[in-house]
Amino acid sequence: MSNNATQTIHSIPVDPLTGSIAVPIYQTSTFVQEAPGVNLGYDYSRTNNPTRATLEKIIAGLEGGHTGAAFSSGLAAIDAVVKLLKSGDEIVAVDDIYGGAFRLFTHVYEKFGIKVTYVDSTNADNVFEAITPQTKLIWIETPTNPTLKISDIATIAEIAKANNCLLCVDNTFASPALQQPLLLGADIVVHSATKYLGGHCDLIAGVVVTKTEELGAKIKFIQNASGAVLGPFDCWLIIRGIETLHLRVKQHGINALEVARYLEQHPAVEKVFYPGLEQHHNHAIAKQQATGFGGVVSFTLKNDTEDAATRFVTATKYFRLAESLGGVKSLLCHPAAMTHKSIPVEKRRAAGVSDSLIRLSVGLEEAADLISDLEQAFTKLVLTQEEAPVNRQELSEI
Numbered sequence: 001m002s003n004n005a006t007q008t009i010h011s012i013p014v015d016p017l018t019g020s021i022a023v024p025i026y027q028t029s030t031f032v033q034e035a036p037g038v039n040l041g042y043d044y045s046r047t048n049n050p051t052r053a054t055l056e057k058i059i060a061g062l063e064g065g066h067t068g069a070a071f072s073s074g075l076a077a078i079d080a081v082v083k084l085l086k087s088g089d090e091i092v093a094v095d096d097i098y099g100g101a102f103r104l105f106t107h108v109y110e111k112f113g114i115k116v117t118y119v120d121s122t123n124a125d126n127v128f129e130a131i132t133p134q135t136k137l138i139w140i141e142t143p144t145n146p147t148l149k150i151s152d153i154a155t156i157a158e159i160a161k162a163n164n165c166l167l168c169v170d171n172t173f174a175s176p177a178l179q180q181p182l183l184l185g186a187d188i189v190v191h192s193a194t195k196y197l198g199g200h201c202d203l204i205a206g207v208v209v210t211k212t213e214e215l216g217a218k219i220k221f222i223q224n225a226s227g228a229v230l231g232p233f234d235c236w237l238i239i240r241g242i243e244t245l246h247l248r249v250k251q252h253g254i255n256a257l258e259v260a261r262y263l264e265q266h267p268a269v270e271k272v273f274y275p276g277l278e279q280h281h282n283h284a285i286a287k288q289q290a291t292g293f294g295g296v297v298s299f300t301l302k303n304d305t306e307d308a309a310t311r312f313v314t315a316t317k318y319f320r321l322a323e324s325l326g327g328v329k330s331l332l333c334h335p336a337a338m339t340h341k342s343i344p345v346e347k348r349r350a351a352g353v354s355d356s357l358i359r360l361s362v363g364l365e366e367a368a369d370l371i372s373d374l375e376q377a378f379t380k381l382v383l384t385q386e387e388a389p390v391n392r393q394e395l396s397e398i
Helices: 005-010 050-063 074-082 099-112 124-130 153-162 213-226 232-243 245-264 283-289 306-313 345-350 367-383
Strands: 067-071 090-094 115-119 135-141 166-170 188-192 206-210 269-273 296-301 331-333 358-361
Touching: 005 232, 005 245, 050 067, 050 206, 050 232, 067 074, 067 213, 074 099, 074 188, 074 206, 074 213, 090 099, 099 115, 115 124, 124 135, 124 153, 135 153, 153 166, 206 213, 232 245, 245 269, 245 296, 245 367, 296 306, 306 358, 306 367
Parallel strands: 090 115, 090 135, 135 166, 166 188
Antiparallel strands: 067 206, 188 206, 269 296, 296 358, 331 358
């Protein structure tokens, strides 16, 4: 992998007009033109904006791609990629897929005639066997959300190329600080920049990076035509977040491994999902294609019920119950009732998202404090195990 902290920090330019060490925020909707069609490279901020253009260049460089495009959310970025397809085309997608992507694929694009087949892509043969002459896009997350499944990007990229398909990798969980799918053969990378790229839970954003100029031009056309662009202030926040990306991701990973090893030996835990554990399926592939394992850890309880999971996620102090991940503060969620609620129960369970699965976004607090927090939550869970189920309002999905 070619990324390092020095390259990342110095990919953020000094402003050539003023020498400003920070990228300026061009908070404007339009730009004065010398004559009709004669301008300084910008005419309207939906089409292009200097702050957004800087972010897009930075993220393209981080991923080793040609073109970057910044969107108003991660789902807007995903939506732009799907718009490369037409009615009658098919997608082969990872089964343990982000709930929002599943909702978009199933409830929006299937009614437009785009068929989606879900497979366990941890075995590349499953991807190969699912491809038909109509398959135009292979969609994987690695690691996946929320069971941290690992897929072999290079092998699946070869399959995609041999079958004239595009391979898109959702690189949100790893970030370009750890993994660069385009350099492994993928055609497109997407991120929820809300997560590790931003890093502070203070914005909603998405990015797409393409390997080639031709594909980048298509995404940029869709970005302008559909209009779901990221505003300049949020672009600036992501640029600021990228300055500390390597430092943050490194510490997230150190803390997450300690938490995963703690959970691994806890008597109330059935299974731990973390690619950094040697027994994790495809651990060797994760080690080969990435320089670290990220800050997300998931686990299931031996008491595999939604009630037990609810008791646990409402008993922590430092781990705050909330959607999202990748921020400085630790978060936890119950995917079955929150992020993955839109996925039918049978599909969700088949993909490994059991009723008691809990996802941790391990933050930058002291690891010992986070482990103590989990320990006291387990103690409360045991003490209330024999009580009647708690009454609770349904946790809404975002």
